Amino acid sequence: GQLPRQFEQDVLHALIILFVKQNAPFVNKSDDKIEYDINEKTVYFTFYQLCKILKVPINGQYIKKIKQSIIKLKITQYFSFDDGVFYDKEKQSYIVSNAQGISWIESLNFVSVKSTKDDETRDMNSVVFGDFLIHNLKFGYFSYLSNTERYFSLSSGFARSFYAYINKNMKDHQGNKLKYIKRSYDILMFKLGLDYKYPSRLKA
Numbered sequence: 001g002q003l004p005r006q007f008e009q010d011v012l013h014a015l016i017i018l019f020v021k022q023n024a025p026f027v028n029k030s031d032d033k034i035e036y037d038i039n040e041k042t043v044y045f046t047f048y049q050l051c052k053i054l055k056v057p058i059n060g061q062y063i064k065k066i067k068q069s070i071i072k073l074k075i076t077q078y079f080s081f082d083d084g085v086f087y088d089k090e091k092q093s094y095i096v097s098n099a100q101g102i103s104w105i106e107s108l109n110f111v112s113v114k115s116t117k118d119d120e121t122r123d124m125n126s127v128v129f130g131d132f133l134i135h136n137l138k139f140g141y142f143s144y145l146s147n148t149e150r151y152f153s154l155s156s157g158f159a160r161s162f163y164a165y166i167n168k169n170m171k172d173h174q175g176n177k178l179k180y181i182k183r184s185y186d187i188l189m190f191k192l193g194l195d196y197k198y199p200s201r202l203k204a
Contacts (some may be wrong), residue, residue, distance in 0.1 A: 004072050004104075006157030011069040012104055013164070014053040015127055016137070017148055019043035034140040041106070041134055046123035055152055067110065070127065074108050077101030103130045141168055 004012075020026075022043060026036035050066050051058040079101055106128040113124050129137075154160045165188075169181050 004069070004076055006161060007065070008069040008072055009161065009164075010054055010152075010157075011050065011066055012073055013151065014050050015043050015045065015070075015129075016133075017053055018045050018049060019129070019137075036138050036140070038134060038138050041131075042126055042128050044124070044126045046125065048123070053148065053152070070105065070108055074103065074105040077103050102132045104133050106130045140171070 019040075023038065023040050026038060029035045029037045047063045047066060048058055051062055054062075054066075056062045108128070109126045111124045111126075113122055151160060151163060154163055166181070169178075169183075171177055
């Protein structure tokens with residue numbers, strides 16, 4: 001099947017937003033760099049919450065689509081070789097050799113519970129994030145999601161990917177803004193979900 005694309009990334013970001021809200025504030029353990037003290041890995045959610053964050057209609061069609069996206073994020077494993085595609089925020093470098101697959105989601109649980117009081121069915125869902133995602137979260141890799149309105153107000157999937165990528169990589173591990181970001185075309189095409197055969201078309 002296909003690798004996770006933009007909608008799956010949006011769903012992942014929505015889950016991270018809920019995770020931060022449920023566990024904040026995070027305490028910085030270090031005096032000279034960003035290193036948040038995060039011990040939790042689980043986020044609890046309803047599909048109503050995810051639809052609201054994603055700004056999509058709250059109906060069966062989108063709930064099904066969100067479920068499928070979470071499952072795809074769970075079953076997809078990435079392997080990083082040669083030039084590397086996974087960025088380690090702590091080490092400020094790409095993982096160039098990793099024989100073990102990396103998944104954004106370690107486990108998931110979709111549960112609907114029927115209340116004995118009002119006979120209504122309610123979601124009690126959860127996702128456990130993978131270790132690498134939590135590791136990068138500790139070092140501020142997803143800090144751009146603090147401006148959720150800005151992120152989800154962008155009209156296209158490419159715009160959201162580009163915004164996220166720039167904001168994730170614009171600071172070093174000490175929180176200092178970088179003067180420039182240098183990446184290969186292969187990494188940009190992977191990270192932004194592009195499919196250009198020639199680098200000249202990517203420049204355009």
